[in-house]
Amino acid sequence: MPHVERSGLKLHVQVLGEGPPVAMLHGLLVGSMASWYFGAAPRLARRFRVLLSDLRGHGLSDPSPTGYDLATLGADLHEILPLAGAGSATLVGHSYGALIALRYALAHRHRVARLVLVDAPLPPSQVPELDAFLARRPEEMLSALPDALQSGVADGSRQGRRLVAQLRRLVEGSLLADLQAEPDFADADLAGLDLPVLLVYGDRSGCRAAGERLARVLPRARLHFLPGGHFLPTEQAAALADLLDQELVHG
């Protein structure tokens, strides 16, 4: 399995295509690189060198009891980013993955050419993926998951069982505490980020207000809505691929 090791932790990576560097990041809890691998990544790989990774504790990366704060996840990204190639990279992130990208761009401005932030929550602790855990009734919990995962969990399939096992490991570690402790981004910092940013939000997403705030504060941002909720990479895969293709090639 292609991976990068950081402090004894194996991080699963895949590289597709050749061209200028693009790195794609998924969201917490229910995410993995699969949503990009089977979504926008192959299309982008026609013209770009696309680096995908599983966050620690997710997908095929090693489990980790700690390190779900943006600084640590940004350091993980810093370790793997050279695999995307030399020069400044386009970072594409969904949900908490978008925040990792945003925090990374603020810390390593020279390393980033452009950002695409897909349904990023603000403040960081407001990740919709947590709704499943805060729900009081099982059916609410289920409907807080992305569509593609709901039947797996409900039917007790192998996919459902493996997802539940991943969630259990994450929740037993520091993930929830790290999320709660993560400070909000400061408007003053965001206002200084002189970098093209495409913001893509679901028009019915609970994070919509975060998109509007980012659009107001970031000096070079454009906000685009797609029909839907939070889980755009799986629920609007084709439309998102079209948009990314358009943005990265012509934007």
Place this chain on the structure above:
Amino acid sequence: MSTQSEHVLTTLAAMLREVIGESWADDLDIGRETSFNRDLELESIEFVALAERLQTAFGARVDFAGWLADRELDQIISLTVGEVVDFICTCLTSSEAA
């Protein structure tokens, strides 16, 4: 089935058992009719691991990323082993002819 087809099927079946990594898969008959979703209950991330192994084994002759780009995830997951074998064989045959 042609020899090439049989070879590809054997290779793919071995890779699947490796990716799944659970003992039930070792005892399972994996053939052309085996469905990734229904029979193997493969997670999408395991399909990524499989695609990467296939790309490594068959190299530039098989454009997986391109093939995947034209399909939605639910189409991919509902494929059978036979359909993937046929795709690989088609690529191998046309690259030999070229």
